[in-house]
Amino acid sequence: MPKTTTLLLLTLLISTIALSQNNSNSQIGIGMGLQGKSCERIPNSTNLDFLNYLDTDGFIGNYAYIVLNGNFKIKQQSYLNLVVGLYSDLLPTKLNVSFSHIPWNIFGFGVSFLGYPEYINEITQFHWDNDEGMFGSTDSNYWQKRNYNVGFALGPEIKYNLNGLTIDLRVHAGFRWVNNFETRIAQKEIDGNYRRVYDYRVKRNFNPYIFPEFELRYRLFSIFNSKVGLKLRAACELSNRTLNYTRTTYEWTAQNKEDIEINLAKHKYSTLELDLGFFYEW
Numbered sequence: 001m002p003k004t005t006t007l008l009l010l011t012l013l014i015s016t017i018a019l020s021q022n023n024s025n026s027q028i029g030i031g032m033g034l035q036g037k038s039c040e041r042i043p044n045s046t047n048l049d050f051l052n053y054l055d056t057d058g059f060i061g062n063y064a065y066i067v068l069n070g071n072f073k074i075k076q077q078s079y080l081n082l083v084v085g086l087y088s089d090l091l092p093t094k095l096n097v098s099f100s101h102i103p104w105n106i107f108g109f110g111v112s113f114l115g116y117p118e119y120i121n122e123i124t125q126f127h128w129d130n131d132e133g134m135f136g137s138t139d140s141n142y143w144q145k146r147n148y149n150v151g152f153a154l155g156p157e158i159k160y161n162l163n164g165l166t167i168d169l170r171v172h173a174g175f176r177w178v179n180n181f182e183t184r185i186a187q188k189e190i191d192g193n194y195r196r197v198y199d200y201r202v203k204r205n206f207n208p209y210i211f212p213e214f215e216l217r218y219r220l221f222s223i224f225n226s227k228v229g230l231k232l233r234a235a236c237e238l239s240n241r242t243l244n245y246t247r248t249t250y251e252w253t254a255q256n257k258e259d260i261e262i263n264l265a266k267h268k269y270s271t272l273e274l275d276l277g278f279f280y281e282w
Contacts, residue, residue: 032065034065037270050120051267096112099112102157109155114176124137143183153173155173198247201247209237236273239269248260
């Protein structure tokens with residue numbers, strides 16, 4: 001996914017810059033960003049719930065990033081906004097792309113795309129806690145899964161300009177999902193020879209979401225015919241999520257198996273993003 005994302009991003013960026021060369025008020029910038037997450041914990045039943053093990057330590061852990069951004073005026077009343085986040089691996093895996101059209105003074109509409117990774121940690125703890133008489137997992141390594149979230153949305157927008165100050169406000173709604181993934185948990189009976197294996201195959205679950213986003217850009221000073229300014233961005237994602245899956249249980253041999261479709265309760269889920277940096281305008 002990161003390689004495909006990088007290629008699409010570079011193609012989009014080059015095309016956008018080429019289209020915006022004849023238009024003023026286009027900007028590129030750099031800064032730092034933080035993404036915090038909240039996911040409701042639902043008491044475990046007899047079935048594993050992956051979202052109970054979602055990493056939500058956003059402001060101190062894996063979700064701080066370098067932010068590269070651009071605001072491009074494609075033509076009169078039409079704009080393209082890019083926000084690219086580079087986490088500790090320095091790959092452009094966090095993306096927010098929006099296209100805006102503002103035909104009515106300060107009011108208009110737009111479409112947007114979001115994409116970002118997340119981590120699910122130590123689901124083996126569920127089996128240690130619930131499978132009596134068994135080693136929760138025969139693999140002693142730390143269990144972690146990196147998934148990728150994708151969403152598409154549309155909605156109303158406001159763009160306001162006054163004396164070097166630009167404010168963008170959009171409230172989009174759409175559908176989001178997580179890429180499919182699979183994992184295996186192998187178990188052994190304590191003080192016995194009984195063996196059991198769980199294969200989990202997580203489906204692509206589509207869930208509605210709301211994405212309010214606010215940007216403030218203020219021009220600080222001019223350099224020849226260009227300008228340098230400060231940019232502040234805040235955004236949040238609000239959704240009810242679930243990660244349903246198929247579980248295959250093997251006992252003793254691969255021929256002795258049972259398939260079960262697991263549908264889980266939805267979790268209240270939200271993210272908060274805060275970016276601060278500088279931009280260059282031509």
